[in-house]
Amino acid sequence: MKIKTSNIEDTKKLAEIFASCLPSEGAFVSLFGDIGAGKTAFARCVFKALGVREKITSPSFVILNEYKGAKLPQKEHSAAQTAQKELPQKELPQKELPIYHFDLYRLENEGLETIKEELREYSRPGVLTFVEWADFGAGELPYNRLNIKVSYDEEEFNDSRYYEFEPVGAEYKEFVQKISQKVQSEGLLK
Ligand code: ADP
Ligand code: MG
Numbered sequence: 001m002k003i004k005t006s007n008i009e010d011t012k013k014l015a016e017i018f019a020s021c022l023p024s025e026g027a028f029v030s031l032f033g034d035i036g037a038g039k040t041a042f043a044r045c046v047f048k049a050l051g052v053r054e055k056i057t058s059p060s061f062v063i064l065n066e067y068k069g070a071k072l073p074q075k076e077h078s079a080a081q082t083a084q085k086e087l088p089q090k091e092l093p094q095k096e097l098p099i100y101h102f103d104l105y106r107l108e109n110e111g112l113e114t115i116k117e118e119l120r121e122y123s124r125p126g127v128l129t130f131v132e133w134a135d136f137g138a139g140e141l142p143y144n145r146l147n148i149k150v151s152y153d154e155e156e157f158n159d160s161r162y163y164e165f166e167p168v169g170a171e172y173k174e175f176v177q178k179i180s181q182k183v184q185s186e187g188l189l190k
Helices: 008-021 039-049 079-085 112-121 170-185
Strands: 002-005 026-032 064-072 095-103 127-132 145-151 161-168
Touching (some): 008 170, 145 170, 161 170
Parallel strands (some): 026 127
Antiparallel strands (some): 064 095
16 A cells, blocks of 8 residues: 655644554554655654654664553454443553664664664564664564555655555554555545
8 A cells, every 4th residue: 555645744644544543462663765755754643643742753873762651542342342341432441552663774884783682572562663774674573564665756846755555464464454444534645
């Protein structure tokens, strides 16, 4: 699925849809694309949509930033379950997950060794991990993940950006399908 956003506001809307479709156990997201394409911009909008209130900066110099308390939507309970427990959905507690935001660009020189353990550790369920310049993490990225390729038209000097979602593994395919349906049903980003 490839989506064109015409400006940063569109990217924000796409990020909000993305955040609302995230599985409750988190996700591993690898981002590809040139400098200035819009990888950090997208990550920032997703984290904000999940309720992160700290300042969200690019991890390009520090390689890894951590944030606490992404508020992820709960798995939907069936009507029967809800009736049995007499629990209205809105009273279900929200799950809070940690966020790990990597930028591997500088590892081109320093080597992947320096960050390998963290990358593995944050590939597990129960966390939300974003990796910019995932190209440099080859071999250390989990097989099941969502690749997002961010790009722009070199001839067009405007604010359009392309976000191409490539799921690997059944779970991530379902996640991208959900995003795609919501993008269409909300009539956004034609
Ligand atoms: P990267 O992390 O890929 O190097 P950044 O996200 O840091 O890139 O930078 C993208 C820049 O492009 C930001 O200054 C952002 O405001 C700008 N921009 C303009 N239009 C868009 C858009 N449609 N989506 C995302 N960013 C955009
Ligand atoms: Mg960046």
